[in-house]
Amino acid sequence: MRFSTKRLGIYEQAAIVRVNWPNFSTKVRSGTLRCLGELCPSPLSESYFVEIVLDGRGIPEVQVRKPKLVCRSVRDTIPHMYDQERLCLYTPGLGEWESTRPIATTIIPWTSLWLYYYEIWHGTGEWLGGGHEPSDSPLPIEKRERKNRDEYPNKPR
């Protein structure tokens, strides 16, 4: 499947989610799309209610609403999360996520995959899903910081 080079609007994104993910609800208000749905990545998994918020700038934010994500121990933090609140599903700068792509075929499948590895991390103590550490991001530091600021404007720094 080739992606269009045209940025997808909020309503287009909502329509593609509804077609592909019938158990997700979508709501557009003040130029922001909220998708709420249930994911259960494997037959042994919990069911998770996740919320994906896509604003006019085309930056998706994903949070798990229920059950609450928890650490393995008090000394741990959950891997691959921004501020222990939002899931880090893709590496900025690699072209994995662009606003020309439907969240239905990128962000939602990655969320299910993230949840799978999160549960296995609980069982093994190891994150088996790979990924990039901020220190080995493919972008030079200055560009990375600028990109992070653009893509995650709410992140406290």
Added chain:
Amino acid sequence: MIKIREYPANPALSHLLEEICVAIQLTASQDALSRQHYEAVAKWLAGNGSPLSYHEIHIFPQGSQNLGTTTKPPKRQEFDLDAVCLVKNSGVTHPGRLYSIVHDRLKSNGLYADRIEKLPRCVRINYSGDFHLDIVPAIIDAEREGNFILVPELDADLSLLHPQNDLWKTSSPKNYADWFEEQCIIRVPIIEKMARAQVDPLPDRETADEKPPLKRIVQLLKRWRDIEYADRPKLSPPSIILTTLAGMFYGGGIHCCQSIQCISMEILDWLERCQPVTLMNPGNEDEEICEKWQNNPDCYEDFCETFAVFEERWRRLMTLKGPALYRELSEMFDESPVEKALKAITDREISQPRSLNQLTVKPRDSGLLLGGGAIPSTLPVRKNNFFGNSR
């Protein structure tokens, strides 16, 4: 009548339990190595200069290795393996004498001298790292036809050659193994086997270590026993009791978690019914196998209580999901095999297909991940790299 269909099948959990068994059992290379050791021991016992050199000696595995139910003891590297050293036409009639001939001959070999240990019924050879072999000297039971042997039943408080140390115990590991193999037969209708093939998310099942469910069940029960009784090993139920009870009450089901639930109910019922407790070797009607419980009622009482708790715990396990399930499995079977099993399944079913662009997600099934390539009603999971700290 054992009604296996009354219990939930839970194929995905059965699959994880099977992988846990793979993580705790003797590997194929360890099995081959131990058999090489048996042959070397047999050769030495029958070699030139041995008092047994004119006799035919046959060493063969018995117990878990023969049944395919080996279970690595937790927190230890070595497996406990048992072998019978059958000395044919030996003419030896005193059990202490037979034991002492086998022991002394092994002791005279530099390879074994520092590795052997005397135990009441066997000579132990410690092979550092992998396992130790408990070699039980035996003669053929000339008074009975069939696969019956006699093994020394020695009194550890007496010297080996003491005239009163002259008890033989009847045994029949081959008949027991035949009985157990027969119990392993799957008896559910073919339609359920097909249903499993459809439900089971495994794309390449043939790569998993295939074994009849009953053998997996015995491995799991023994592993649970090892963890549960770690703080009171003297009360621990012997493997042969667990194996026999599991074999007696196995209903021929395909899914081991369903079968364990069914077996547990039957065992609890049997414990209540069977008073005073008695359990014969199904392959040898003269061989009582629950002597430990008869001689030490505390062991029996403890098992009755502990097994009732296990049965409840198993029922609860069937309802758990995700991190809570993995935590409970780690408590029941120890963390190490659970971690190994989860890693093996993740690698085979998720990470490898993902790296080959064959991972898909099923939106109508709440985002279930499937590793089998293009499947109708699924979306491909595109390449991504999670960002942020991985620990």
